[in-house]
Every structure is written in C-alpha cells, then in structure tokens.
Amino acid sequence: MGSLLSVALYRKYRPATFTEVVGQEHVTEPLSNALAAGRINHAYLFSGPRGCGKTSSARILARSLNCTQGPTPTPCGVCESCVALAPNGPGSIDVIELDAASHGGVDDTRELRDRAFYAPAQSRYRVFIIDEAHMVTTAGFNALLKIVEEPPEHLIFVFATTEPEKVLPTIRSRTHHYPFRLLPPRTMRALVERICEHEGVVIDDAVYPLVIRAGGGSPRDTLSVLDQLLAGADGDRVSYQRALGLLGATDIALIDEAVEALAADDAAALFGAVESVIDAGHDPRRFATDLLERFRDLLVLQAVPDAAARGVVDAPEDVLERMRDQAARLGRATLTRYAEVVQTGLGEMRGATAPRLLLEVVCARLLLPSASDSESALLQRIERIETRLDMSIPGSAKAPPSRSGESSGEPGPAKRTKGAQPRGNPARAQTPTPAATAGEPDAAAVRTMWPTVRDKVRQRSRTTEVMLAGATVRAVEGNTLVLSHESAPLAKRLCEQRNADVIAEALKDALGVDWRVRCETTHPAPADADPDQRVDEDSMLSETGRDDSSATRRDPEEVALELLRNELGARRIEHDQPR
Ligand SMILES: [Zn+2]
Structure with missing residues (x-):
C-alpha cells in the first residue's frame, strides 16, 4: 500500500475537469455553460474557504480555455495544452500562478502587468491565476487596474481568495464572482x-x-x-x-453517557462520564467540543426530522437512533442553553491550566437551570412545567412529553416571564412564606426558600451544591431538615459531616434557623412503571424540590399550575377550552 499512498490523496484525486469537482455544482455548472456558449470574461473571482477547490478550479478553467478543441467545458485531455495542464502535469508557460501571499507587492504586480501584454506563446489565452488575492497590496492592485479594466483580447485573470471583500472594489467589479463553499x-x-x-x-x-x-x-x-x-x-x-x-476524538459512548445523564438530571452519572473521559486520556476541551457538536446535532434533529436523510447530521444508524431518542427527551430551550453553557465554558477553557476542573464546573452549570436567570434558563423551566402539565392534565396524559419547539417558540409565555421574579433573587427571599407566622419554618417554607438555600450552599461549596441537584426537601422533624435524594450514594455523601455542615450553615444564613441536616434515599419507583414516565416523574420530583413550591407528594397538576401562577403569572384555562 505504501506506493499507493506515496502521493497525497488530495493530489492523486485532484479533478481534471469541472464535472469532476465535487460539491461545487452551483459554480461549476454556470462556468461550464459559459464555456460551452463561448461567453468568456477577462477576469474571474473565485472566493470561498480554504481547501474547497478554488485553485484546482482555476487550473481547470485555464485547461478548458486553452484546449485545442476549446474553449470547452470538456477539455479533450490529449492535446498538448491539456496534457501540460493535467492535474499532475508539468504546466504551461501561458498559465502563470502567482501566490499573492509572498508576491503581492507593487513590484510583483507591475512585473506581472508587463508580462501580461505579451501574446501567449503556444495557447489561445494567457491565464494569470492569482492565489490569496486578498494579500495583494492596494498599490499592487492599482498597478493591475488598467489592464484588468482594458485587458488585451488574449488575457484572462483568475483571482482566488478566502476574503473577496479585501479585493480592491474597482478590480472586483470587473470580475465574474464565483463563491465556492464547504461541502455538506x-x-x-x-x-x-x-x-x-x-x-x-x-x-x-x-x-x-x-x-x-x-x-x-x-x-x-x-x-x-x-x-x-x-x-x-x-x-x-x-x-x-x-x-x-x-x-483525538471523544468516544461516542462517552458523549451518549453524558447526554443521557443530563436527560435524567443525574449528577452522579454526568460526573462519572467526566471521570471516564479523563481516564481514557481524552482532552477535556475536546470532549466539550464534541459535546457541543452533539447538542447542535440534537437541535438540528428536532428542527429537521429528516436531517439524517438530508445529510445535515451524519452518524451511524445506531447512534442516530439514540440521538433521535435524546432529541425527543430534551427540549429545544434546554439544548440551546446547554450549548450556550458549553460554548462559554470552551472559551474559559482556552489556555486554562486546569481544563478538567473547568469541565466539571461546566457540567455543574448544565445541571443547574436555576443557577442562571438568563432567558434560556427561564425557557428551560417553562418547558419542564409544560411537560408536567402534559403529564397531569386529564386527557393529555398519554401524549408524548412535548418539551420542544412549538411551546418554547411561542412568544407569549416567554414574554410573560419577563416580569417574573428570577429565582434566587433576594427580593424573592423576602416574600412572606406560609410558615412565617408559626415561628420556625416548615417544610413548605423551606421548599419556597430552597433556591436561596442552594445559592448559599453554592457560595460555600460548589460540590455540595451539585450533589443537591437531585435532592428534595422531604420534611422538617424538630430541628432536623430531612432531604431525600434519588441516588443512595449521593444521599449518603450529603449526610457526611462536611456536606451537612455546609447545608446547615446555608440554612442558617437563608432562614435564620439552627438545624441539623439528614438525607435519605428517595423511594424507588415501582418496577412495573413505564420507564419514560418514571424518568419524567423523577425529574419532576427533583424539579419540585428546586422550584419554589409544593410538597413532593402533591398532585403534579396542582404543582405545575402553582408554578405557572407564581413564576409566570399564568391564569388557568378551563379544560374544555382548546389549549
Ligand atoms: Zn485538449
């Protein structure tokens, strides 16, 4: 195989005609038509990202123009000019390539201008291909101006550039502009x-x-x-x-693990995925980049259901299957916020000495919609509330959870949120709570204040706060706050002195109480429950603890309606009215 690969693939498979150029049909077809019709311009501008075939196409244009059978979009391939201008041929003295990056000065272009007046030695046209044309200096362009404006009959210019806007406008206006693009x-x-x-x-x-x-x-x-x-x-x-x-790419399995953990709001699993990334020797930044790509793919899959068939999202079928499932479980606002959080995190990770730590902070942010008051975090909360409504309103219980676009895209609810108090806002902390009359706050009051408590915990220990993500307030027993957590190991860790102390101090700070803290494991869901339903219930329960209301065992509909009323100023619409 060595001999096969001694020539770089890009050179080996360089196109020799416009029909062989892959993925630039919007450019090659009109160019071919113009050649076939004999409509030849004296200056062309090929623009587009690097490595898209601009220079190859400029050579093909020269070959098409100078073929003895030409000008033709199908050069014969056997005449002297075609052979000389074949992809790996020796080249022709009438086709001159100039790299403006190193030869863009006024002296170079003057010399080029002077040579341009000579008639071609062997061919129909003299073709000047000016690569990296944006590097030609203004003085350089000015030296060329006259000849581009009034070119001799035999002269063709092809300017190739990644930055067409930097080509002198008076030159650019003389050209036919063909934009090349990246391949889907x-x-x-x-x-x-x-x-x-x-x-x-x-x-x-x-x-x-x-x-x-x-x-x-x-x-x-x-x-x-x-x-x-x-x-x-x-x-x-x-x-x-x-x-x-x-x-150096991240194993798809780890990306799946992380997304599944997010969908289940499972902090332990998410940090477990980070652990595996590090164990596998992956770069945390690369993992974050790949995770961002996944969020992007999921957003595209939501917006364009046949994205895979259209080639907008590319993945093996089994991965696509999982991605469709993930896209159905995560709302658009949630994914958008995830993408924003990771994007910001990537910025912070650039050049950081402890990228792993930053990755963990990013993960903590992903788990905490209440940590941010930004619009997307609000939208994410609305989505969750709506999902719960879907689950609890009679008649719609069977409907699949619709957390996606239609709901979050509606301007109505989003607007209404503008007036709502952001969670964790100090003003909110002063809102009278039901328990305020009875001396010590009860469980409902603690739930109302829970976002503030978590803010106070976060100020002391981010780790403890992250562990609280899946915890809910169960009860107040005497001077002990009883929490429950869906994960037994995390419940145990929250009971550890260090964590319990942090929470106790936060309680003191937020509520003025001197309490102890205990954490129990949430009762597991019945084994025969529908798994999807169970996930939603789990996230509902944990969300309940995080939101400013309600007991864990209350009717979900009541909880959701209360949230809508309190958080968003919503009014109830009767069931028999169209929703
Ligand atoms: Zn030919």
Missing part, C-alpha cells in the same frame, strides 16, 4: 467512500463522521485526515478505535 457531510461522505473503495481500504462505518468532522467541510483537509488514517491503518482496515486515537 453527505457530499463529503460520498467522496470519501469513493476514494476508499478506489484505494481498496475498508473503514468502519463510525469512522466516516469522525473524518468528515475533522476535515471541517474542506475536501483538502478531509483527504489529508484520511491520508493520515490510511497511513496508520492495520492492513487495509481502519477501525473506529484506531481512528479515535489518531484523531
């Missing part, structure tokens, strides 16, 4: 599959998305990633594990 995953996948088949190598289905993501939509970058994988291949096969290692 599906198009790239077809290209990669074809090349692998041609090279006689087999790569695991799960490897394609890795390669395509690493290439970022640029054929050149993608093929160079593929080069690297094939060079390190075991025989003629590239396995997923090998690709993961080489590309």
Whole structure:
C-alpha cells in the first residue's frame, strides 16, 4: 500500500475537469455553460474557504480555455495544452500562478502587468491565476487596474481568495464572482467512500463522521485526515478505535453517557462520564467540543426530522437512533442553553491550566437551570412545567412529553416571564412564606426558600451544591431538615459531616434557623412503571424540590399550575377550552 499512498490523496484525486469537482455544482455548472456558449470574461473571482477547490478550479478553467478543441467545458485531455495542464502535469508557460501571499507587492504586480501584454506563446489565452488575492497590496492592485479594466483580447485573470471583500472594489467589479463553499457531510461522505473503495481500504462505518468532522467541510483537509488514517491503518482496515486515537476524538459512548445523564438530571452519572473521559486520556476541551457538536446535532434533529436523510447530521444508524431518542427527551430551550453553557465554558477553557476542573464546573452549570436567570434558563423551566402539565392534565396524559419547539417558540409565555421574579433573587427571599407566622419554618417554607438555600450552599461549596441537584426537601422533624435524594450514594455523601455542615450553615444564613441536616434515599419507583414516565416523574420530583413550591407528594397538576401562577403569572384555562 505504501506506493499507493506515496502521493497525497488530495493530489492523486485532484479533478481534471469541472464535472469532476465535487460539491461545487452551483459554480461549476454556470462556468461550464459559459464555456460551452463561448461567453468568456477577462477576469474571474473565485472566493470561498480554504481547501474547497478554488485553485484546482482555476487550473481547470485555464485547461478548458486553452484546449485545442476549446474553449470547452470538456477539455479533450490529449492535446498538448491539456496534457501540460493535467492535474499532475508539468504546466504551461501561458498559465502563470502567482501566490499573492509572498508576491503581492507593487513590484510583483507591475512585473506581472508587463508580462501580461505579451501574446501567449503556444495557447489561445494567457491565464494569470492569482492565489490569496486578498494579500495583494492596494498599490499592487492599482498597478493591475488598467489592464484588468482594458485587458488585451488574449488575457484572462483568475483571482482566488478566502476574503473577496479585501479585493480592491474597482478590480472586483470587473470580475465574474464565483463563491465556492464547504461541502455538506453527505457530499463529503460520498467522496470519501469513493476514494476508499478506489484505494481498496475498508473503514468502519463510525469512522466516516469522525473524518468528515475533522476535515471541517474542506475536501483538502478531509483527504489529508484520511491520508493520515490510511497511513496508520492495520492492513487495509481502519477501525473506529484506531481512528479515535489518531484523531483525538471523544468516544461516542462517552458523549451518549453524558447526554443521557443530563436527560435524567443525574449528577452522579454526568460526573462519572467526566471521570471516564479523563481516564481514557481524552482532552477535556475536546470532549466539550464534541459535546457541543452533539447538542447542535440534537437541535438540528428536532428542527429537521429528516436531517439524517438530508445529510445535515451524519452518524451511524445506531447512534442516530439514540440521538433521535435524546432529541425527543430534551427540549429545544434546554439544548440551546446547554450549548450556550458549553460554548462559554470552551472559551474559559482556552489556555486554562486546569481544563478538567473547568469541565466539571461546566457540567455543574448544565445541571443547574436555576443557577442562571438568563432567558434560556427561564425557557428551560417553562418547558419542564409544560411537560408536567402534559403529564397531569386529564386527557393529555398519554401524549408524548412535548418539551420542544412549538411551546418554547411561542412568544407569549416567554414574554410573560419577563416580569417574573428570577429565582434566587433576594427580593424573592423576602416574600412572606406560609410558615412565617408559626415561628420556625416548615417544610413548605423551606421548599419556597430552597433556591436561596442552594445559592448559599453554592457560595460555600460548589460540590455540595451539585450533589443537591437531585435532592428534595422531604420534611422538617424538630430541628432536623430531612432531604431525600434519588441516588443512595449521593444521599449518603450529603449526610457526611462536611456536606451537612455546609447545608446547615446555608440554612442558617437563608432562614435564620439552627438545624441539623439528614438525607435519605428517595423511594424507588415501582418496577412495573413505564420507564419514560418514571424518568419524567423523577425529574419532576427533583424539579419540585428546586422550584419554589409544593410538597413532593402533591398532585403534579396542582404543582405545575402553582408554578405557572407564581413564576409566570399564568391564569388557568378551563379544560374544555382548546389549549
Ligand atoms: Zn485538449
């Protein structure tokens, strides 16, 4: 295989005609039509991201123009010019490439201008391909201006650039502008599959998305990633594990683990996933990036159900299956907030000396919708309330939980939230609570104040606060606050002196009480319960503790309605009215 790979794939598979250029049909078709009709312009501007085929296409244009059968979109491939201008051919003296990054000064362009007046030596046209054209200086462009404005009949300019807006406007206005673009995953996948088949190598289905993501939509970058994988291949096969290692990507299983933990609001599982990321030697930043990509994919899957068929989301079928399931369980506002939190975290992680710690802080933020008063956190809370309403209103109990777009996209509820008190706001802490009359606060009062208590806990210990994410207030027994937690290990840890002390101090601070703290394990849900329903109940219960109201054992509908009234100023609509 060594000999096969001695030429870089990108060079080896460089297109020789416009029909061979992959994924730029919006550019190559009109160019081909113009060539076929003999409509030749004297200056072209090829713009677009790096590695998209601008320079290759400029060479193809030159080849098409100078073929003895031409100008033609289908150069013959056998004439002297076609052979010289073939992808790995020797080149033609009439086709001159200039890299403006190193030769963009006024002296270079003056020299170029002077040469441009000479008629072509062997061909129909003299073609000047100016790469990185945005690097030409203003003086350089000015030296070219006259010849671009009034070009001799034999002269063609092709400017290729990633930044067309930096090309002198008077030059740009003389050009036909063709914007090249990054390839969508599906198009790239077809290209990669074809090349692998041609090279006689087999790569695991799960490897394609890795390669395509690493290439970022640029054929050149993608093929160079593929080069690297094939060079390190075991025989003629590239396995997923090998690709993961080489590309430094996070194992999809860990991403799934993290998303599942978030969907279940399971702090222990989420931090467990982080632990596994570190154990596996993954870079925390890379994990955060890959997690962000997953949130993006889930958002796309929600908005465009056939995103996979359209090639907007690319993943092996089994992964897609899990992603569809995750997309159905997490609301759009939730995912949007997750994406924002991770995005912000990535910014903080850049250049940080303790990226793992920052990743854990990011995870803590993901688990705590009440930690932020931003609009998206509010939307996430509304979604949860709506999900609970869906569950509890008679007649809609069978409906699948709809936490997604339609509800969060409505301007109505979102607007109403503007006037609502953000949770944890000090003003809220002064709201009279039902227990205020009876001296010591009771459990309901503690629940009302719970966000404030958690704020106070967070000020003392972020870890303790994170563990409280799944905890609810169960009762006040004498001078002991009894919490319950769905996870037995976390319940046990919350009972540890250090954590209990932190919570006790926070209680003192928030409520002025001198209490002890105990944490029990929430009674497990009945084994025969519908699993989806159970997840929702769990998240409902934990949310109940976090929201400013209600006993854990109260009727969910009552809880939700109260939340809507208190938090959002909602009014009840009778059941027989259309919702
Ligand atoms: Zn030819």
